[in-house]
Amino acid sequence: MNTIKKLLIALLINLVCLVPIYADSTEHDVDSRSLNVMVSKLMSWYGSLISNSETVLFQEITSDWDSYRTQYPTDINQIQILQTDLTPIADKNHYQFKVSSLIHHEGGQKTIDDNFAFNIDSEGQPKITAISFNNNDTASSSKNESDEVFDAMYYKTREFSYAWLAYMDGVEAIQTVINVADWSDAPYEINVGSTNINQPVKETLVTRKQFLYKGEHNLRLIDLVSLDTKTNTYLLDLTMNWQGVNEKNQTVIAKINQKIELKIMADGRWHVISIKEKHLLPDLTPWQDLLC
Amino acid sequence: MLKKILTLLFISLILNVNAANSKAGSLPILSGVGGEFTAVDSNGYTIEFNSYAGNVVVLAFGYTSCADICPFTLGYLKQLYNKLSSEEQQKVRMLFVTVDPEYDTPEHLKAFLAHFNEDFIGISGSKEQTDYIVSLYQAEYNQLSAIGIPTQNIRRVQPKLFDDEAEAEEDTATLFSHSVSIYLVDKDGFTRSVEYTGTPKDEFSEKIKQLINE
Numbered sequence: 001m002n003t004i005k006k007l008l009i010a011l012l013i014n015l016v017c018l019v020p021i022y023a024d025s026t027e028h029d030v031d032s033r034s035l036n037v038m039v040s041k042l043m044s045w046y047g048s049l050i051s052n053s054e055t056v057l058f059q060e061i062t063s064d065w066d067s068y069r070t071q072y073p074t075d076i077n078q079i080q081i082l083q084t085d086l087t088p089i090a091d092k093n094h095y096q097f098k099v100s101s102l103i104h105h106e107g108g109q110k111t112i113d114d115n116f117a118f119n120i121d122s123e124g125q126p127k128i129t130a131i132s133f134n135n136n137d138t139a140s141s142s143k144n145e146s147d148e149v150f151d152a153m154y155y156k157t158r159e160f161s162y163a164w165l166a167y168m169d170g171v172e173a174i175q176t177v178i179n180v181a182d183w184s185d186a187p188y189e190i191n192v193g194s195t196n197i198n199q200p201v202k203e204t205l206v207t208r209k210q211f212l213y214k215g216e217h218n219l220r221l222i223d224l225v226s227l228d229t230k231t232n233t234y235l236l237d238l239t240m241n242w243q244g245v246n247e248k249n250q251t252v253i254a255k256i257n258q259k260i261e262l263k264i265m266a267d268g269r270w271h272v273i274s275i276k277e278k279h280l281l282p283d284l285t286p287w288q289d290l291l292c
Numbered sequence: 293m294l295k296k297i298l299t300l301l302f303i304s305l306i307l308n309v310n311a312a313n314s315k316a317g318s319l320p321i322l323s324g325v326g327g328e329f330t331a332v333d334s335n336g337y338t339i340e341f342n343s344y345a346g347n348v349v350v351l352a353f354g355y356t357s358c359a360d361i362c363p364f365t366l367g368y369l370k371q372l373y374n375k376l377s378s379e380e381q382q383k384v385r386m387l388f389v390t391v392d393p394e395y396d397t398p399e400h401l402k403a404f405l406a407h408f409n410e411d412f413i414g415i416s417g418s419k420e421q422t423d424y425i426v427s428l429y430q431a432e433y434n435q436l437s438a439i440g441i442p443t444q445n446i447r448r449v450q451p452k453l454f455d456d457e458a459e460a461e462e463d464t465a466t467l468f469s470h471s472v473s474i475y476l477v478d479k480d481g482f483t484r485s486v487e488y489t490g491t492p493k494d495e496f497s498e499k500i501k502q503l504i505n506e
Contacts, residue, residue, distance in 0.1 A: 251321065253322060287473065288473050
């Protein structure tokens with residue numbers, strides 16, 4: 001009986017190992033560029049609701065929603081997103097994004113369900129067209145089991161990262177969120193197998209198209225580590241999957257790790273100092289990491 | 293009853309793995325896996341990997357003193373190679389990259405691989421060259437023993453040849469662990485699939501044929 005249990009567990013592990021492949025295909029129902037720009041906007045939305053967020057610079061939320069935002073508590077110190085559900089509406093430019101979150105504020109905790117309607121304009125920019133709000137006063141006493149702090153910096157990290165992915169996917173208009181023009185001369189080094197590219201950001205992004213011509217970046221892992229508090233420098237570590245075609249229109253998949261060194265300027269802007277990118281072995285098979 | 297359940301589970305496992313591979317379907321290029329390198333082949337010639345351009349390459353890591361997976365892998369590759377027609381075989385290069393270039397000289401690799409198939413090509417070189425090839429394919433190997441193990445206790449299929457019998461008796465080799473993956477590389481040098489000895493040989497040979505015919 002124990003043997004059967006062990007085999008069932010092995011089978012389960014095997015299936016779990018395969019999940020990324022199927023997860024990708026599910027996400028591809030939503031255009032990844034749209035996903036990245038919408039999530040970046042949502043990160044701005046939630047980050048800017050946090051009471052200490054005045055020290056962190058977020059992309060501007062249009063004043064149309066000022067009255068809506070008054071429904072949230074004013075003294076929020078953390079927002080923990082519990083669940084999201086993204087559904088395309090009618091066509092590829094309209095989406096409904098449901099977000100359930102646990103709000104931590106001075107007075108306690110409460111769960112809130114927001115329902116955003118997005119319209120993606122011709123330049124790929126997301127515009128919030130409607131929001132509905134469900135305030136659950138029956139506060140969940142859910143405890144954050146990880147050590148992660150869901151503060152303004154947490155949301156700024158994600159706002160920047162998703163916007164950067166959208167920019168790499170070709171959404172030029174989002175460069176205003178990440179101020180690419182300010183650091184387009186920063187060194188950007190890529191190692192793809194035996195090929196090394198080491199040029200300024202603006203040039204590397206062009207050269208990179210030999211390998212990754214047209215496709216979509218999907219963020220998988222994100223981490224921000226302080227390098228030096230005096231100089232306000234950080235290391236942003238991103239791991240993402242990419243699927244698309246190369247210059248010769250051949251299908252390509254990649255698992256990409258980027259280490260982005262950046263400085264947070266006095267006015268709150270994130271200024272990239274350097275980027276190092278490496279293409280890793282994509283997560284394809286349960287045996288690819290086996291040693292014998 | 294237990295046997296039936298185990299068989300069903302095993303089949304289910306294989307089908308799931310195969311389903312995942314089929315999902316990749318069109319054999320996409322795996323960006324950043326593999327690339328150009330310099331090494332020494334089992335004829336003792338310095339080679340560039342791009343000298344195999346125009347051929348489909350099947351590449352595996354191992355070493356001749358391996359006591360477990362390597363003979364099994366090479367036996368698998370032999371059967372896989374035999375599934376190809378002689379015309380197809382001419383368009384395929386089977387590379388066995390040693391992780392123990394110090395022990396696996398080109399001559400020894402050639403004699404060892406000939407036990408499986410004389411067409412198989414051994415790849416060795418300096419330790420730096422080996423480490424570079426391993427890193428290109430994002431594989432891994434680790435030395436397991438600090439002291440040498442008598443090779444007569446490990447392998448009797450194809451002992452290393454020595455002029456002196458006493459030298460042969462004293463021959464020792466180091467043990468390693470290493471990646472078990474088998475890489476399928478297209479005619480342009482792009483890695484297109486990562487397989488292992490659990491891949492049904494018919495399925496693997498179809499992938500090779502697909503790349504030959506591209």
